[in-house]
Amino acid sequence: MRLDVFLADRIEGLTRAQVRKVIDAGGARVGSFRRKAGYKLKPGDRVHVEYEPPEPEAALIPQYIPIKVIFQDADIVVLDKPPNLVVHPGPGHPAGTLVNALLHHYPEIAAVGNPDRPGIVHRLDQDTSGVMVVARSPRAWSFLHHQFKNRLTWKTYLALAWGRMSETEGKMNWPLGRHPKEGSRMSVRARSPKRAETLFQVQRTFRDTTLLEVKPLTGRTHQIRVHLAAAGHPVCGDPVYGRKKEPREFPRIFLHAHTLSFLHPETEERLTFASPLPADLEAVIDRELRLS
Numbered sequence: 001m002r003l004d005v006f007l008a009d010r011i012e013g014l015t016r017a018q019v020r021k022v023i024d025a026g027g028a029r030v031g032s033f034r035r036k037a038g039y040k041l042k043p044g045d046r047v048h049v050e051y052e053p054p055e056p057e058a059a060l061i062p063q064y065i066p067i068k069v070i071f072q073d074a075d076i077v078v079l080d081k082p083p084n085l086v087v088h089p090g091p092g093h094p095a096g097t098l099v100n101a102l103l104h105h106y107p108e109i110a111a112v113g114n115p116d117r118p119g120i121v122h123r124l125d126q127d128t129s130g131v132m133v134v135a136r137s138p139r140a141w142s143f144l145h146h147q148f149k150n151r152l153t154w155k156t157y158l159a160l161a162w163g164r165m166s167e168t169e170g171k172m173n174w175p176l177g178r179h180p181k182e183g184s185r186m187s188v189r190a191r192s193p194k195r196a197e198t199l200f201q202v203q204r205t206f207r208d209t210t211l212l213e214v215k216p217l218t219g220r221t222h223q224i225r226v227h228l229a230a231a232g233h234p235v236c237g238d239p240v241y242g243r244k245k246e247p248r249e250f251p252r253i254f255l256h257a258h259t260l261s262f263l264h265p266e267t268e269e270r271l272t273f274a275s276p277l278p279a280d281l282e283a284v285i286d287r288e289l290r291l292s
Contacts, residue, residue, distance in 0.1 A: 003028060004037035007049060014051075015116070022051040024183075060089065060110070060118070065101035070273050075140040075265045076133055077106060077119075080275045083129045083252050088117035098132075106136060113141040121145050122153075125222075130157070130257025131275040135265070143265035148219070154261035157214045157224055158203070158277060160254035160284065161233040162243060164210055169201040172227040176220045185240060186222045188230045196220045198227045206288040208247075209236060213258070224255065236284075248287075251280045 004023060008016040022028060023037045029048045030039060041047070065085075071078040081087075081098065088099040102109055102119055109119035112135050119134045121144040135141035147153050177190025197217040204211040210233070216223050222241070228234055229241040236242065237250030261272040277285070 001041050002037065003030065003035055003039040003041060003047070006041055006047065011049070017116075022049065025051075027051045060103060060116075061095060061100060062104035062107065063095060063100040064104050065096070065098075067098070067101050067105065070131065070275070071271075072136075075136055076144070077102070077136060078131065078133050078260070078271075078273045081124055081129055081132050081257070082278070083127050083280070086126045087123045087132075088120055102134060106134075109134065109136055112136065112138055113145070122148050122219075124257055125253075125255075127252045128255045128257060129275070129278050129281075131260045131273050132257070133260060133262060133273075137265075140265035144262065147262050151218065152263065154259070154272075155216060155257065156259045157216070158254075158256045158258045158281075159212045159214050159224060159228065160236045160281075160288070161210050161212055161228050162236060162246075163208065163233045164205055165200070165202055165212070165233065169199070172198045172200065172231055174227060174230050176223060176226055186220065186226045188226065194218075194220060196223050196227065198224055200228075206292045209288055211285065211288075225253075250284060254281055254284060256281055 004016055004019050007028065008014065008019045011019065020037045026034050027050050028035065030041065030045050068080040069077060070080055086093045086097045089095060089097050099117055099120065112119045114120065119136065119141065121133065121135055121141060124130060124132060133144060135144050174188040174196065175193030176186050176188060176196040177193035179185040179187040180189060180191055195218060199215040199217065201213045202210055203213050214224050225235050225238055225241045234242040235253055235255055237253045256277055257275065259272060259274045261270060263269065264271050
């Protein structure tokens, strides 16, 4: 059993995320050694933990935040997430998130799934726009969660990358993991990488950028961004994995969740939804055309 799972099961009042923070801060030892959250415990291991009880987390509150709904029924809501919207509350974002908006528009999701992020079965980064699905019932949450966990959903993204691809389509398959020195970043040079596969297809080539349709076959954190950066074609406007100095400005990272396909929780029919490029990214494409 993993160290973080073992402690989360035995320490009342701490979530698994909070347990990981304790471990990352060096508050957990196995024998006399500090271990990472993923350390696999062995029979006879003695675990010692020291931590300060966390302050109670603020209750989630419904907030009126407009959301663009693509489709809804009694089981799911499919929406078009705008940029600059965090999906669920966390450090630095106690409110004003998509979850707060959902609690206002769909109060029933308060009892669905993880209480810290009710209704949520997958996420998009704050500055990534596009199509998402949210569960409205516990059964729908379990059904959708299973699909995302087992890669039964199909997703495509639109990304504008620097440079021109040597092939019109292909696969990037560098294994990914946490950066060996910067834990908040992902890297192809991780000490314990995991399999990661991303398909790409060129949609349009401009003077010094390329519009790509990208399909992640696995779901690693920042997978598309890291793979394209490793290929020498970082996503335009990416503040973490992109170029340090870009020759022109971008309103945000040019990454948009274009399509999402999954099995409906009730009918098990495969549904596919699409989100067109939003106005700010369309304006970037218009500029790239003028420069070509």
